[in-house]
Amino acid sequence: PIDAALTAAGADPADPALAAALAWVQATTGADVAKASSWFPPAFAPDALLGADGDVGVLVNSPLDGIKVTLASPVTRIAYDDSGVSLRLGTGESLSFDRVVVTAPLGVLQRQAIEFAPPLPFGHRGAIAALASGYVETVWAQFDEVFWKVDADLWHVVGGDGPIRTWLNLQPVTGRPVLVGLVGGPDAEAFAKLGDGDAEAAVRESLRFFVSATPTP
Template sequence: MRITRRTLLVSAGAGVLGVLLASCTPEPAPSPTPDPSSTTPAPEPTAPSSLEPSAFVRSAWSEDPFSLGAASFTPVGVQQSARTALAAPVIDRLFFAGEATDEQAPGTMSAAVRSGISAAEALLAASANGDRVAIVGAGLAGAAATARLASSGLELTVFEARDRVGGRVQSHVDDDEWPVSAQLGGWLVDDALDAVIDWPASLDLRTAVLSGALWRSTEGDDVEPVSAKPLTEAITTAQSRVTDESLTEALTEGGADPDDAALQALLAYLSTMSGADADQASSWFPPVLPPIERTAVLGDLAALFEELLDGAKVSVSSPVSRIAYDDDGVSLGVATGESLSFDRVLVTVPLGVLKTDGIEFSPALPFAHRGAIADLGMGLIETVWLRFDEPVIETDASLWHVVGGDATIRTWLNLAPATGENILVGLVGGAPAGEFAKLDDDAAKTAALASLTPFLGSTQSPAA
């Protein structure tokens, strides 16, 4: 696998979900899972006085007008085929790509790349040499499409709304504050991504393998690793029913209590991957449980985009506000006031932008496209990066979970075992991510630090 050849360190220790998915009985069992009925509503969070990060940075994708969310998901009752409907070209003038158009692994970086390549190939097949082609959006889908179309005899222009390329992949680079790039969007890579991308030699290919899990009660006790078995069994049963139901409904019908603190912690983790809450997500097309080990990119991913976009004219700070099309061509209205003509356009903007009429189409898109845009869900995920001078606790576990209580952030990635740097990455998904995104930086930092309270004050080994 190309990107892992310079992997920093493979940490030892079993990843908890893999163990659980294999239906093993977890051990040891230090103390019982807390009873959710014993938890009391928490007042405004206060940060522990012993914790003061030396660096802090966070995302706010839910509020960002050029994403309006983090990742598409399939809501209960919606067919995955809505994604193919969204990807369908319109009279060979408009083409669509982006993670939301991919049925295989929506909401991921591999989906974005795969969709970009596939749409580029469809566009190429419909084009003549010298055609003027606009690509709207310079995220992974737009960049992968551009790379596929470069040297194809087309005249390519990329319009990007933000003042940077990369979209929902964003490496925050600050050598004074961050020894590794703080990744505010996609950064956990897998074989599926490796299969569709050629990592450029110019990319800082440092990666870290994150493994080993720690499950803590709000009282600071280790609790049993939470079993995914009730969830996987509920999904399996729900998939044989005649109508789709939400994960929450599937769990309830399977005899599990979705309000159980342990299950809530697992569902919170799941929503940091999909952006959906359990009562929104389909059990016919459920979010995928993360693998036991995650590979994280530590370097600056901007180099990837520079390489992929080479060969096209890239116009940043150029939000497209209108796309008018007919049998003869396409006219793009850019928020700067310009109106430009092209033979074909590839639209890669996020589903969140399409859902809020961020671009006016004239004529309106076909019903199948509009139906898909309305039906698919845009999930919310936010991340917060904290660097400390000292370790918060000594542990080999890279994945921390808070069980019980009402911590804003229940899922943490600890980069210390793999990198030696005291960096904790908080992940929050679903409705709590929307609330977190609305906080100002001070309140977000306080909420993040308060969420770490269960991990203070002891030395632990990863749970098996």
């Protein structure tokens, strides 16, 4: 795991800067740093955040021009051999193709919601069973007015342990006093179980690092 690898390398996980870096990894990937693999270096905060602020439908509609798209038709069975692939839909309909690209979510495969005939190779099934999904919660808070003094679009707590350590400031882009908190890993699982009152309290507690008094969202 990442935290064990850092300790073995002589790093101090309690160092505020390192703790903040690990919190960033957890918030943006959803991975529990006590379980995440250290084989590949994590990605840290970029110098600038980029994102679309308009209609992104053209990114999907243009490539799909002339292509038939079927919605609300879950695939329940995939039968394949050297002659082609047959799909059984939840509606009972069957479709045949020469080739099929399967991009089902990991959770769907782990629950075996799709039957494969013949079964997937042993190596594939082993990988599906061994992999895990991360947990990420996004917390949207809109205020009556801007109460912060900075224009930075990314905030991250260093040297503190608030419930929500990472925030995106959407005010420079949208013109509205909106902040989006990112919570990942075990913290996200715990946050998802909070009621409205406790969630609001967590937001206020987390934003105290950036202002002296936090209004009610």
